[in-house]
Amino acid sequence: MHVGVAWFLGVSAVLFGIGLYGVFTRRSPIILLLSVEIMLNSSNLALISFGRYWGDPAGQVFALVVMAVAASEVVVGLGLVVAMARRRADLDVDSLTGLRN
Amino acid sequence: MTYDVVFVVASALAIVSALGVVLSSNPFHSALSLIGNLVALAAMYLLLQSDFLAAAQVIVYAGAVMIMFLFVIAYLGGRANEPVRSRPWWQTGAALIAAIAVVAEIGFAVEQQAFGDGAHVSDLFGAPQAIAGSFLGRYVLAFEATSVLLLIAAVGGVTLAARRPAPREGGAVGAFEVERPEPTPSLQAQAVDAETRFDVVRSGSAPENGDGD
Numbered sequence: 001m002h003v004g005v006a007w008f009l010g011v012s013a014v015l016f017g018i019g020l021y022g023v024f025t026r027r028s029p030i031i032l033l034l035s036v037e038i039m040l041n042s043s044n045l046a047l048i049s050f051g052r053y054w055g056d057p058a059g060q061v062f063a064l065v066v067m068a069v070a071a072s073e074v075v076v077g078l079g080l081v082v083a084m085a086r087r088r089a090d091l092d093v094d095s096l097t098g099l100r101n
Numbered sequence: 102m103t104y105d106v107v108f109v110v111a112s113a114l115a116i117v118s119a120l121g122v123v124l125s126s127n128p129f130h131s132a133l134s135l136i137g138n139l140v141a142l143a144a145m146y147l148l149l150q151s152d153f154l155a156a157a158q159v160i161v162y163a164g165a166v167m168i169m170f171l172f173v174i175a176y177l178g179g180r181a182n183e184p185v186r187s188r189p190w191w192q193t194g195a196a197l198i199a200a201i202a203v204v205a206e207i208g209f210a211v212e213q214q215a216f217g218d219g220a221h222v223s224d225l226f227g228a229p230q231a232i233a234g235s236f237l238g239r240y241v242l243a244f245e246a247t248s249v250l251l252l253i254a255a256v257g258g259v260t261l262a263a264r265r266p267a268p269r270e271g272g273a274v275g276a277f278e279v280e281r282p283e284p285t286p287s288l289q290a291q292a293v294d295a296e297t298r299f300d301v302v303r304s305g306s307a308p309e310n311g312d313g314d
Binding site for chain 2 (some may be wrong): 003004005006007008009010011012013014015016017018019020021022024025026027028030031033034035037038041044045048049051052053054055056057058060061063064065067068069070071072073074075076078079080081082083085086090091092094095
């Protein structure tokens with residue numbers, strides 16, 4: 001067995017699928033954020049493995065930018081969760097329909 | 102050979118811990134599983150000779166971000182748990198089909214490609230100076246945009262989690278507020294209410310008329 005870039009991409013795809021399943025099935029907003037983190041990290045793995053494959057540091061630069069985006073997303077997402085908890089809303093993404101009604 | 106073994110162990114750990122995140126019913130266990138996932142991914146970054154990113158992954162993700170998650174989960178306590186309501190079976194099935202479809206598509210696309218051995222890179226491929234040369238050179242615009250994004254996220258986080266919400270006009274209902282029915286008073290409150298409804302005349306405490314004497 002020779003571990004090439006294709007194996008890393010396969011692991012990345014599996015992780016992305018797991019994160020996607022979590023986003024679709026879970027209802028707690030915190031678990032949703034964790035699943036989105038899994039998806040972002042799988043994309044990071046794909047970026048880095050392609051960067052290694054081409055010998056180009058651009059892949060690592062993109063991965064760093066994705067890390068910053070993920071950190072910002074976590075800050076805003078957890079801020080929303082805390083604001084929801086303060087206002088005594090249900091921590092259930094299915095019942096958060098205030099903007100729809 | 103060692104490379105292959107490390108890859109197999111790291112990828113198995115990453116996949117199992119990712120499943121733990123998604124399937125665990127306790128959010129605390131989910132967050133801890135995600136830390137395992139991030140560390141396994143850092144090991145895979147090391148296999149890809151991205152040393153700096155492996156260190157950043159452990160410090161930024163497994164350190165800072167996950168600590169924030171754990172703080173919020175601890176702050177919420179039991180309210181962070183998954184709401185217990187049965188989900189229609191077709192939603193789980195559809196999610197499973199969608200996830201498997203994405204994995205199959207990517208797997209098929211990767212399998213169609215004939216990837217070679219990859220470029221030969223120097224030992225400094227993942228070193229900070231190599232990344233900095235690219236990040237502060239060709240991609241300096243992305244660097245500046247990232248700094249602005251982080252600033253906005255910090256301000257947004259402070260604004261969202263501020264203790265006093267902005268005053269609203271005329272009893273408007275915010276997007277996060279759920280209409281709740283008026284709570285029915287407890288039995289004790291009802292009893293106290295019924296007791297105080299009658300005039301209880303207590304000796305000595307009744308007010309005297311002012312024309313006495």
